[in-house]
Amino acid sequence: AQKVTQAQTEISVVEKEDVTLDCVYETRDTTYYLFWYKQPPSGELVFLIRRNSFDEQNEISGRYSWNFQKSTSSFNFTITASQVVDSAVYFCALSYSGAGSYQLTFGKGTKLSVIP
Amino acid sequence: KAGVTQTPRYLIKTRGQQVTLSCSPISGHRSVSWYQQTPGQGLQFLFEYFSETQRNKGNFPGRFSGRQFSNSRSEMNVSTLELGDSALYLCASSTREVGYNSPLHFGNGTRLTVT
Numbered sequence: 594a595q596k597v598t599q600a601q602t603e604i605s606v607v608e609k610e611d612v613t614l615d616c617v618y619e620t621r622d623t624t625y626y627l628f629w630y631k632q633p634p635s636g637e638l639v640f641l642i643r644r645n646s647f648d649e650q651n652e653i654s655g656r657y658s659w660n661f662q663k664s665t666s667s668f669n670f671t672i673t674a675s676q677v678v679d680s681a682v683y684f685c686a687l688s689y690s691g692a693g694s695y696q697l698t699f700g701k702g703t704k705l706s707v708i709p
Numbered sequence: 710k711a712g713v714t715q716t717p718r719y720l721i722k723t724r725g726q727q728v729t730l731s732c733s734p735i736s737g738h739r740s741v742s743w744y745q746q747t748p749g750q751g752l753q754f755l756f757e758y759f760s761e762t763q764r765n766k767g768n769f770p771g772r773f774s775g776r777q778f779s780n781s782r783s784e785m786n787v788s789t790l791e792l793g794d795s796a797l798y799l800c801a802s803s804t805r806e807v808g809y810n811s812p813l814h815f816g817n818g819t820r821l822t823v824t
Contacts (some may be wrong), residue, residue, distance in 0.1 A: 628812060636797060637712075638815035684752065696742065696765060697813065699752040 734802030
């Protein structure tokens with residue numbers, strides 16, 4: 594069975610601070626994909642990044658960076674110099690293919706509040 | 710390119726009624742998935758359609774059903790509504806051309822309230 598754990602339910606930081614959102618996953622698949630999504634108050638889930646299980650290179654995109662460590666089954670997300678617009682709920686997700694389909698298993702999410 | 714469009718945005722229904730939610734995927738996307746989001750259970754997979762065929766279904770009762778049309782638009786139906794069906798229902802589309810690595814693109818959701 595697949596499982597994604599985001600142990601941090603809520604985090605508050607002051608603007609310009611760095612913040613790391615943790616994600617730990619469980620899967621028996623050897624090939625899988627990990628995702629991060631952002632959900633602002635409007636409700637729409639916004640895709641941020643996709644990483645496959647064979648690519649452990651860290652990735653940086655502007656103020657965002659991701660650290661994928663297969664040895665610890667973690668896929669952590671860091672926001673550098675946080676801004677108020679980063680306030681949202683962030684979800685980590687794992688995909689696998691069951692019965693020829695494609696579905697995501699989501700963590701419970703981490704609510705990030707950036708205080709001006 | 711227009712994003713995923715869900716209608717209506719808000720819906721209030723009474724217990725026992727049925728409801729139909731609609732989703733128009735991004736142009737060219739043939740896969741449509743539905744997710745239910747509640748404060749207690751989080752985001753849970755309902756079902757996925759690809760080329761008008763249901764590919765998989767999550768662990769939900771038979772009251773939850775869906776379909777996909779030839780233009781890839783999808784509808785989901787919930788019959789005999791219960792209070793616990795109150796949730797944000799999210800639709801997502803993807804190209805799904807290369808297996809399960811294509812990201813899902815979500816709509817704004819339909820907020821269903823059952824009274």
